[in-house]
Each structure stands twice: as structure tokens, then as C-alpha cells.
Amino acid sequence: MEIFTLVVLLLDATLRVATPLILAALGGLFSERAGVVDIGLEGKMLGAAFAAAATASVTGSAWLGLCMGIGVSMTLAMIHAFACVTHRGDHVVSGVAINILVAGLTVTLGIAWFERGGQTPDLYNPDPYTGIELPGTAVTTEDAIRMVVDADPDDRLRTPRQVEQAIAGGDVEMAAQVEALTREPTPVIGWILGGVQDFANGFVDFVREERFTGITLPLADTVAHVPVIGLIYSELISGHNILVYFALLAVPITAWVVYRSRFGLRLRAVGENPAAVDTAGISVTWMRYKALMITGFLCGIAGTYLSTAHNASFVRDMTAGKGFLALAALIFAKWRPIPVLLACLLFGFLEAIEARLQGTPINLLGLTFTIPVQFIQALPYILTVVLLAGFIGKAIAPKAIGTPYVKER
């Protein structure tokens, strides 16, 4: 059981670490399937991470942060498109330029705006919202204590804990005050309205949160104690923030768009033989712009996730090679959506193990040693090189990748 719990927790961490990889790699998939090399995934993520954290800390809304993150990432993608598609520039040069530009600009702007050495202020979520109160609903002791704190005239009481300590310490007046506020729900109507009230308050929390926090799926707490399934449902499936679920949903959507839609057919064609697309009367330039917009959109979410969901602030160079890792996963997966998911989960798993194994002594054949952190950190890259060197067969890129399309005479 101990092992089982460990595995579930490891997989849970895997999912959280793999989310930005999945989003960025899918973004890269759209770009590269359209024939545009995108080495700038890293830069787009980093730019989005900064924009999202900065916006969220200033406005107090993670959602506005998300919008701004996507906006910045899409702008960078459009710069890439302008350089590579419109002006037929070298894709790698443009991508590297974006990476360097963003790495410098985020730190510079961060120092100028927030004066924290390039970091953005930490994001805090406010206390759960209780502003919506409906008649006939239950008021628990906890609720009552909070109401006492809110109503305290001298503002001496700041936390519910102070009230609890006072009651435990024999403050009868306080106990009576709490007792008076406590209420049993009115049957039927009270129960229904209670549900509505909880949902409404929860929704307000969801909208006004400063960083994305885990969503507890229905019944997660109830089934938590059921053996095996309970743990899997409450830990592994429930409790992630909305961006994790979005990333997982993006995989089948991408597969469906790429293989089943008109847009996907043209996208694949434009990366293989743009001349065929051109002679069919479709604009190659516009197709590639559209593909890069999607890339920008997905990288924007990936970056936002890093600074406002996985962490609670922007730290300089916080992508730390995740964009390149996503690119490796994309190549590893031979530019196909479902294998992209698996590759990203594999890389995420290695990172999760890394966190677990750090400094943990391992006892093998009577020898006790610790695995060097650097080795584990290098594992995803070593794995990519080794696997690409022959174990997964040749990764054949879209044929027209990296070559600007010039109409022939």
C-alpha cells in the first residue's frame, strides 16, 4: 500500500510537471506540421509566464493574466511568422532571436516594474468567498466563527483561530455569540438553496482567484477513503487546476483537428508540399500564419501555467529549457498528437522522480549512495538523444519544414 501511494503521488506530480510540456509540444506540432521550425517555444512560454504573473499580481485576476499571457505569446508567434513566412527568414535564427529577446526583456521589465530582482510579487488567493448568503441555509460553527471575526467592532480578532482559542479559554460571551449565529438548515428548501449558495460562492472564488488552484471534482472528498479507486480519483484525477485539464483535453482536440478537419488536411499538406497547396488555390502564407497563431495560443497557456498555477510568481528564466524539452518530445513523437502526450508524460515522470530521488540515499547491493541530482536532471535529454539515435526509428520531419515557400516561375 505504501508503494501504491507513492506511485499515485508520483503520477500526480508527473501530470503537473508534464502539463506545460504537453501544451508547448502541441503548439510546436501546429507550427512544424505547417513547415515552420519553432525553436522559440521556450521564448513564447517565458514571455507568457511573465505577462501572466505580472498581470495577475497587478489586477488580482488569474484570468486576466491568462489572457495577457496568451496575447504576448501570440504576438511573439506573429513576429516569428512575419520573419519566417512573410520575409522568408531563417526559422532557427528567428526562433533563437525570440528566445534571447524574451529572456532579457522579462528580467529587465520585471526589475523596472516590481523591483524584486526580476521576480514578480507572489500571488495569493483571497480567503474563500462567503458573500452570497441565502435564507434557510445551514450556518455551521465554522461559518459562525468567521462571521464573528468579520463583525468584530474593534478589529482585534483577525483569524478564526483566535475565536476558537477564546472559546476554549472559557470566554462564555464569545461562545454564546457563536451559538446564536449557528443555524440548522430549513428542510428541503434550505438544502437546495445551500447547494446553490456553495456553488455561487465557489464560482466567485473561481473567477476572482489570483492564481489557478486545484479544482475538487464532485465526490472527491467522499470517495477519498475507498481503497485504491478512492486514492486514484481524489489524488490523481481530482484536485488539479483547470489548465491541467485543458492540456489533457487539448490532445484529443489536436488529434481531431489535425486528422479529421479541413484545416488539418491543409496544415499537413502545407508542411509537406506547399506548392501543392498553392496550386490548389489556398494561400500558403495565411495557412502558416494561422498555424502559428495556434502555436502562440497554446504556448501562452503553457507559460501562464508555469507562473500562475504551478508556481505563484514569475522567476527569471523559469522555463528552464522546458520549451526545448517540448521540442524534443515533439520530435520523439514524430509530430503526432497522441505520442506527444506520451512523450511529455514520460519526460514529466522523469522530472517527478528527480524531485523524489533528490538526496534520498539508495541502498543497492549493500552499497548506500545518492544519485547525483545533475544526472537525473539530464535524464530527459540523455533519453531523447539515445532514443532518437535509433531506438524509435527515424523521425521523418514534414518535408518542407524550415524552407520558406517561394512561388516558382
Next chain:
Amino acid sequence: MYDLKPADGAGGELSAPPPAAIELVGINKHFGPVHANRDISMTVPRGTIHGIIGENGAGKSTLMSILYGFYQADSGEIRVNGEQRLIRTPNDAIHMGIGMVHQHFMLVEPFTVLENVILGSEGGSLLHAGEARAREELAHLEAEYNLDVSPDAVVADLPVGLQQRVEILKALFRGADTLILDEPTGVLTPQEADQLFRILDTLRTQGKTVILITHKLREIMAITDNVSVMRAGQMVANVATRDTSREQLAELMVGRKVLLRVDKGPANPGRPVLQVGNLNMVDRRGVSRVKDVSFQVRAGEIVGIAGVSGNGQSELLSAIAGTIRARSGEIAVNGTNIKVGQGVDAHDMRELGLAHVPEDRIHEGLVTTFAANECTILGYHDDPAYNKGLLLDRTAILNTCEGQMGGYDVRPPNPLLKAANFSGGNQQKLIVAREMERDPDLLLVGQPTRGVDIGAIEFIHRRLIAMRDAGKAILLVSVELDEVMSLSDRILVMFDGAIVGEVAQADADERTLGLMMAGIRPDEASTSTGGTPGGTSPA
């Protein structure tokens, strides 16, 4: 061999002719200072096959690109079915029922036939419904025009002949009434070309109009109803095919009388100069490109290698020239054995008395950013004649280049002009001059006249014969069957990396060679001579 009769009533002989499918009036097009199309007018009647013939750079492709909406004409008008139309993009052309089959196929190789056909006219934002409808339509089209291709086959796996059918299907699927084919037979075996012409004939019977761009006179005579001849951007003739002849068309194309047949006496072969035994070559991807090839070339004869492009001829030539490495086998030049597979380079081979006119003049024959005189010494730059101590002898090089330009009629005769600025024919003459003037015992020639105009072809052919008569050994590789047949004393046919058989010039005819090029051995070919010509499908 082409027994297809021109359609009756072609050429607008009826008393009240229906509007022509395509009518071009006074088309002009400039590219910078180049006047690519000069006041061109032509009429293509409905339900006919119309040939457009002309040398490279005569403006055929530009004219068709204007008709297909790739370019806009500077002036002039286009009438489709009698109505004046403006064609701004290929999309406009498609909507007016004009389809084009490009010289280089516009196909997405990893896609299926069906996906290629629907690309651009999917019929909805989701593929599913459109695909089902397209599958039905495709079956209908295939039956109507005898265009048999499996809709689920992956295009990359199809032979070129079938890929071309997919292109034709694509155009028909988009509702094309007029089909433009740009040099459609360049990549086909004679048998595949025959099949294509049968398809075109069916199209004509069903009322479609076909415009065929080619530089092969044979095809014009075989299949077209009318022919337009272009020279230097101008339309020099519009004639009914039955009223003209190959000789007349060739004269119209070049602007002077041309000898289509090469005059040469019988060969007088002497000692063997090149001996090749069991040569094998494997490419970087591990695919065997040359398989157990053995032959010899003697002094005073031309040995031609025929075959559809991509069947190992290029690799064989490069292996002998020393530019790529063979895996095993024997090569001997002038009696000296070469250590095959041990990194013999092109320079070592040249020392043995070999010269090489490579197939790809742009990438292997020249450095296009070099001046003509610098290209003259490529590969021979360490010759003492071109050097003065540590430095190159500019005067000697310029003189040599000028001399070669004079002797080979290179125009303009300017040794300082960049190689890229010469026309294809003149670039080729520069290379031929460089290699022939070394007076080699063995000359390897790859595609000597690819993309070269008829006048230059005639010149290069005569030089090759002269070299042979001077007792040199010549190995010729060409995808132009006419060229191999008229120049070679013996013809070897390659298919899939191996030599299928050898034919003496006297016994060579297009049909026998064509079958061998499709991999059918001479003994099998002779037994199937009585069978139906349609029975040899290129599988």
C-alpha cells in the same frame, strides 16, 4: 505506335463554330527587361488537343502560367468559352474550369490519393462527409475516363505514371473542362507515355479540351489536333498538325533548318578503355542503387545507357567518375585497376585519362557564382598551364576560356560574365568545352542536352560524334530515348540498378527499349510483341 486519330471537325471548320474553349488575344508579359511573351494570340477550339511547342525559354510556361493565374499579363485578354475573363489567381482559373498538371507533380506524398484529390475542395470544414462524396465522384470519374487508381493508395508508393493520373483526377474533380499539361512525358517510359496519350484521347472524346506543352516533336505529331509554335517569346505559327511535319516544326522552333538525325558512319571500336565488372553501389539509406553491373566501353565507340530517370544510371556514372563511392566490384580505366570502395576521388580518375560532363550542370558542373573563365578551370586548377608560381595565371586562363568560347560557340563570348547569367545551353557548352578540350581517352557524359535548345543539341551531338571518330571512348547517359538511340553504337538499358540488356544501334527501336526500361527482359519482350500494347502496365 500512336494510332490515335485526331478528332473530326477540329480547328473550327464548321459553318457556325461554337465559342473556343480558350482564346488568348495579344498577351504581353515582361520580367524586368525580358519580354517573355510578345503579343501572343492563339485559339484552342473545344474538344481538341492543342500542342504548344518551343525551345526552353521560348515563353511556353510563362504563357500557361498567365492562363492559370500564376501571373498577370501586362496587356492582352483571355477569353474562356467566348467570354472575356480576368484570371488573377489559380483559384479563378479553377472556377472557370481550367486545370493544370504541372511538370513537377503538385502532390503531397504521404497523403492518400483521396486526400490529394480533395485538398483545396474538401466540401466542408470536416473531412468525413466530403471524403465520402469525393470517393463516389472519384469512382465515377475513374470509370468515365479509364483512370484506374486506388483512392486509398499512398501517393509516395505509386509509380510516376499513376501519380500523373492522380494529378489529372485532381483537375477533373475540380470540374476542369480544359486541362493544361506541362511537359507531361519527361518522367515517363514510352509505354507510360502511350497510356497517357490514350487517356488524353478519351478526354478529347468526352468533350474536354487539352493543352499540351512539350518540346518533343514526336508527341506533337502523335496526339495533337493543332499546334502552336513559340520562339523567343513570340508565337511564330498556329497550324493544324496534319498539315505540318516534324522537320517543319523543328525549323519553326529554331528559326533555321535543323538536322534531326545525327549523321555518323559506322563505329570502329578498338581496345577497351573502360571496363566495369560486378559493380555495386549502396546509397546512404542502405538502398542498393547499382546492382552487379558489368560492361565495357572501347575506344572509338559510344555506349549509351537508357533508362527512366532514377534507375541507377546517375549513380553508375558518378561511381565511375569517382564522385561517389561504390561498394564492391571492379573498374579499370586504360588498363589501370581502381580500388573500388577505397575513396578514389574524381581527381584520381581524371589522372587516368577520364573526363566527365556531369548530369547536373548547376550543382556539379559549374559554380554558378563564378565567372565563366573560373569555371573553365574547375577540376583542372592545378594544371601548370593555369598557374604561375603560387598564383593563378589569369592571362592564360582568360585566353583558354576565350578560345573555348569561340570553338564551342558560347554566347555571349564574355569570359568575365558570371556562369549563372548564361542560358542553359551555353552553360552546357562551357562544360562540354572544358571537358572535351582535355582530350580524354574516356568521356563520361550525363544528360548532355537536358534543358538545352535544339540548335545547341545539334552542336553537342556533332562534337560527340567527332570525338568518337577520333578514337575516344564515350559513355553516354540520357533519359532522352531519341538521343541515346541516335548517338550510341551500343545501348545498355538499366532498370532498378541492373542492366536489363544490351541492344546494338541497328536493332534498337523505341518499343523494345521502352519495354526494357520498364524492366522486361529482351527475351520476354520478344515473346510479348504479338500481344496487346496495353498489356504492359507499369506496376
